[in-house]
Amino acid sequence: xxxxxxYVPKDTVVHRLHPASKLAVSFxxxxxxxxxxxxxxxxxxxxxxxxxxxxxxxxxxxxxxxxLRIMAxxxxxxxxxxxxxxxxGTPVLSFWIIRITDIGIIIDxxxxxxxxxxxxxxxxxxxxTSESELIQGLRTFRVPYVLCFILMLxxxxxxxxxxxxxxVKSAQMSRACEFQKGRVLERAAKxxxxxxxxxxxxxxxxxxxxxxxxxxxxxxxxLGYKRASYKQRNLELADKCLLVSCxxxxxxxxxxxxxxxxxxxxxxxxxG
Amino acid sequence: MESQCHWAVELxxxxxxxxxxxxxxxxxxxxNSVSISVEKGEFVAxxxxxxxxxxxxxxCLNGLVPNNIRxxxxxxxxxxxxxxxxxxxxxLAHHVGIVFQxxxxxxxxxxxxxxxxxxxxxYNFQVQEISERIDWALDIVRMKEFSSKSPxxxxxxxxxxxxxxxxxxxxxxxxxxxxxxxxxxxxxxxxVSATIRRLRDEHEITVVLVExxxxxxxxxxxxxxxxEQGRVTYQAPPREFFQRTKYxxxxxxxxxxVTQVASCLCDDGMWTGALPIRLEEAVETLKRxxxxxxxxxxxxxxxRFRDGVESVISFDDVTFLYPxxxxxxxxxxxxxxxGEFVAxxxxxxSGKTTLAKQLNGLLRPASGAVYINGIDTRKATVAELARTxxxxxxxxxxxxxxxxxxxxxTFGPKNLGMSTGEIESSVNEALLTAGIQALxxxxxxxxxxxxRQLVALASILSMKPQVLVLDEPTTGQDANxxxxxxxxxxxxxAAGKTIIVITHDMRLVAEYAPRAVxxxxxxxxxxGATRTVFCEPELLARTFIQPPQITRLSYQVPKLGxxxxxxxxxxxxxxxxxT
Numbered sequence: 001x002x003x004x005x006x007y008v009p010k011d012t013v014v015h016r017l018h019p020a021s022k023l024a025v026s027f028x029x030x031x032x033x034x035x036x037x038x039x040x041x042x043x044x045x046x047x048x049x050x051x052x053x054x055x056x057x058x059x060x061x062x063x064x065x066x067x068l069r070i071m072a073x074x075x076x077x078x079x080x081x082x083x084x085x086x087x088x089g090t091p092v093l094s095f096w097i098i099r100i101t102d103i104g105i106i107i108d109x110x111x112x113x114x115x116x117x118x119x120x121x122x123x124x125x126x127x128x129t130s131e132s133e134l135i136q137g138l139r140t141f142r143v144p145y146v147l148c149f150i151l152m153l154x155x156x157x158x159x160x161x162x163x164x165x166x167x168v169k170s171a172q173m174s175r176a177c178e179f180q181k182g183r184v185l186e187r188a189a190k191x192x193x194x195x196x197x198x199x200x201x202x203x204x205x206x207x208x209x210x211x212x213x214x215x216x217x218x219x220x221x222x223l224g225y226k227r228a229s230y231k232q233r234n235l236e237l238a239d240k241c242l243l244v245s246c247x248x249x250x251x252x253x254x255x256x257x258x259x260x261x262x263x264x265x266x267x268x269x270x271x272g
Numbered sequence: 273m274e275s276q277c278h279w280a281v282e283l284x285x286x287x288x289x290x291x292x293x294x295x296x297x298x299x300x301x302x303x304n305s306v307s308i309s310v311e312k313g314e315f316v317a318x319x320x321x322x323x324x325x326x327x328x329x330x331x332c333l334n335g336l337v338p339n340n341i342r343x344x345x346x347x348x349x350x351x352x353x354x355x356x357x358x359x360x361x362x363x364l365a366h367h368v369g370i371v372f373q374x375x376x377x378x379x380x381x382x383x384x385x386x387x388x389x390x391x392x393x394x395y396n397f398q399v400q401e402i403s404e405r406i407d408w409a410l411d412i413v414r415m416k417e418f419s420s421k422s423p424x425x426x427x428x429x430x431x432x433x434x435x436x437x438x439x440x441x442x443x444x445x446x447x448x449x450x451x452x453x454x455x456x457x458x459x460x461x462x463x464v465s466a467t468i469r470r471l472r473d474e475h476e477i478t479v480v481l482v483e484x485x486x487x488x489x490x491x492x493x494x495x496x497x498x499x500e501q502g503r504v505t506y507q508a509p510p511r512e513f514f515q516r517t518k519y520x521x522x523x524x525x526x527x528x529x530v531t532q533v534a535s536c537l538c539d540d541g542m543w544t545g546a547l548p549i550r551l552e553e554a555v556e557t558l559k560r561x562x563x564x565x566x567x568x569x570x571x572x573x574x575x576r577f578r579d580g581v582e583s584v585i586s587f588d589d590v591t592f593l594y595p596x597x598x599x600x601x602x603x604x605x606x607x608x609x610x611g612e613f614v615a616x617x618x619x620x621x622s623g624k625t626t627l628a629k630q631l632n633g634l635l636r637p638a639s640g641a642v643y644i645n646g647i648d649t650r651k652a653t654v655a656e657l658a659r660t661x662x663x664x665x666x667x668x669x670x671x672x673x674x675x676x677x678x679x680x681x682t683f684g685p686k687n688l689g690m691s692t693g694e695i696e697s698s699v700n701e702a703l704l705t706a707g708i709q710a711l712x713x714x715x716x717x718x719x720x721x722x723x724r725q726l727v728a729l730a731s732i733l734s735m736k737p738q739v740l741v742l743d744e745p746t747t748g749q750d751a752n753x754x755x756x757x758x759x760x761x762x763x764x765x766a767a768g769k770t771i772i773v774i775t776h777d778m779r780l781v782a783e784y785a786p787r788a789v790x791x792x793x794x795x796x797x798x799x800g801a802t803r804t805v806f807c808e809p810e811l812l813a814r815t816f817i818q819p820p821q822i823t824r825l826s827y828q829v830p831k832l833g834x835x836x837x838x839x840x841x842x843x844x845x846x847x848x849x850x851t
Contacts, residue, residue, distance in 0.1 A: 131422075132382035156380050159424055164670070170634050171671040174663040176655040176687035176735065193683065196673035200717065204669070208377035211336050216438065217365035217394035230389035230402045 006126040014057035018239040019137030024246040026125035033117040038265030043113040050120045067123050082108040131155045168197045286310035291347035302328040304502035317489040318482045320499035321524035321750045326482045330450045334368040335361045369439030373451040375431035379423040391442040409437035429460025446478045457620040459816045487528045490549040514549045524752040529822040530554040536842040555828045565848040568833045581609045589640035600626040602794040613771040615781040618791035624774045632661040662737030666744040668728035672716045684735040702734035722753045739770040779820045782836040
């Protein structure tokens with residue numbers, strides 16, 4: 001049975017980072033791409049930066065390809081819609097009712113770069129961070145243990161839930177239930193035959209898991225209960241520097257953008 | 273002060289007095305004035321039929337009952353001087369470790385190491401201390417090299433060993449294990465069993481073990497308790513305990529097979545003295561008893577190669593790949609004739625289930641072809657194949673969803689598009705065959721596990737399949753439940769159905785299935801009459817399958833030939849003795 005998850009263990013500078021730094025490294029480009037929308041140069045630099053990080057993490061093309069393939073249609077749609085519906089600026093090409101303008105092209109490219117940055121940064125987080133490290137990272141940022149624990153249980157039991165779902169579906173298919181056939185209402189009724197067993201199993205499992213948890217001394221007494229954390233790594237100097245620079249970068253660019261009107265891009269400067 | 277300490281040593285570690293417990297909204301007492309005491313260092317095993325209250329007793333020992341699972345609680349349960357109903361479970365947890373039946377539901381760490389750290393972390397130990405405990409616990413269960421793996425990637429046996437280590441990491445005085453072997457494959461069973469034996473021999477820990485497999489119990493318990501209907505009705509050291517073989521059988525507990533054979537011979541006055549409880553104890557006497565007379569050649573009454581009978585299932589060079597590219601089936605050629613009874617055996621991951629799922633099109637071959645009654649499965653839907661092949665999944669909870677038993681059983685025939693008259697007659701027939709007509713209007717979820725299993729079986733039978741595929745039909749059942757379901761299967765077989773059973777239960781294979789197919793690593797490496805397959809200990813050893821105790825006993829007394837059941841062995845010895 002193949003394991004669930006996208007994490008690919010490797011030994012690179014990036015992989016060796018403290019989990020908190022990994023979170024920072026992937027969230028910083030995401031924030032920046034969200035703050036700054038229409039500046040081609042800025043977003044191009046950001047895109048190149050995330051590519052550089054991926055190269056540094058020795059990411060293979062085949063790891064990223066499936067994600068891009070899923071998003072490909074969306075990217076194409078996005079790109080066409082900007083080209084067609086943005087009609088300010090000098091027309092470069094016009095036929096019938098469609099006017100493709102120079103600014104439209106620039107914004108189109110910028111938007112795609114932004115989108116790719118967001119996508120690659122999330123992919124980057126998924127492939128360099130194990131589930132366990134994700135929790136450690138969140139813990140470092142002082143996210144309450146109980147919340148982390150819930151996330152951890154969800155991550156742990158997701159594959160189990162998926163295999164339960166497959167099992168129930170196979171069992172009902174073996175009873176000649178055809179999920180694809182029939183009218184909408186009939187199909188909905190068929191899904192009941194999957195949902196009910198799945199709920200019963202999940203409910204039983206919740207009881208079992210909570211018994212097991214309590215038997216190991218787990219107690220939920222509010223959000224701030226004191227508990228050792230075996231896996232917690234201390235932040236090293238390099239990690240601290242990285243975290244601080246990420247924070248400074250985000251804050252600085254936000255201030256420059258919102259208060260000093262930098263990185264506005266073509267829209268405003270060309271009188272949009 | 274000194275006298276007080278002395279007194280504390282004398283006191284039993286577990287002291288249960290007049291304990292009764294009733295779950296909310298139920299009439300019956302799950303525990304009915306149970307009194308037991310367990311000394312420090314003792315190894316106590318609990319046996320008894322399903323529903324006897326064994327699990328409830330386990331959960332009383334660490335306070336889950338009544339702290340977490342509330343109900344009507346009377347009497348006292350004291351562990352290391354703490355009254356369980358007055359101490360929170362978290363306070364009791366470092367006195368009592370508990371391991372449950374299902375490995376899947378008791379592991380929540382994302383890595384093995386974190387899993388074991390979980391308990392100590394809850395008690396806020398120093399990191400250094402936690403890491404020492406992890407090393408210590410992993411060493412006991414021999415899982416050190418897996419410390420950074422995800423529990424999800426481990427085999428059942430490995431998961432269960434991690435669960436044991438997780439419980440041990442709190443260094444409890446008592447370890448309670450509730451059927452830790454039940455859900456495991458043969459490799460897993462022997463791994464966990466070896467771990468339990470090591471706990472007993474090398475570590476001073478008090479153990480309370482609930483277990484169906486009396487052969488295991490005979491190997492390591494100091495004392496065995498029989499529980500039935502919420503009461504402890506009999507307790508003794510194993511040697512004494514299993515002497516009352518017939519009594520135990522009438523209570524739904526099978527003694528080790530060697531004990532059963534000796535007890536049977538005892539009736540004819542052929543066995544004198546105490547009954548053996550372990551295999552090696554029976555060998556000498558049996559050799560002596562079979563000294564005279566000719567060598568017995570076992571002849572198989574059921575010849576499977578019936579000429580002229582059509583194949584209902586045929587695999588033609590079938591290969592199947594998982595999405596990640598691993599080969600689950602490699603060039604399988606395999607045929608089943610109408611009316612055969614075949615057991616498919618092998619470890620988890622050997623390809624048994626993948627093979628079975630090819631039978632009704634849930635999976636289809638990547639290359640080669642599977643024919644069911646001449647129909648190529650690649651050209652038929654699962655629903656079409658369901659007319660011929662009924663597939664019963666292991667856990668009835670994976671398919672039961674209706675409000676009444678009758679509705680549940682009607683689901684399949686309706687999907688097949690049978691006429692109303694046809695549906696009614698086939699549903700009634702299925703309910704009758706499964707012996708559950710009386711439950712017709714009941715809600716299936718309020719039935720017990722054995723009954724739900726029968727409902728699931730009836731819901732397959734109502735589709736009138738010619739072939740019945742049963743996935744682990746006896747897992748988690750006690751001796752009576754097992755007999756009930758298997759005699760039903762035997763009746764179906766006698767009525768002309770072709771039966772295919774996937775199972776880890778070698779006694780089931782030996783006693784019921786005339787043909788056995790051994791799978792290993794996606795290949796069929798043994799296929800033939802069960803007797804012939806069980807004649808090849810090397811083949812079985814290579815796949816880590818252990819034949820039933822009675823068969824292993826017969827290996828050591830070659831003159832008797834290979835025996836598959838207690839009855840057979842008894843008959844053979846008697847026959848020899850007469851001559």
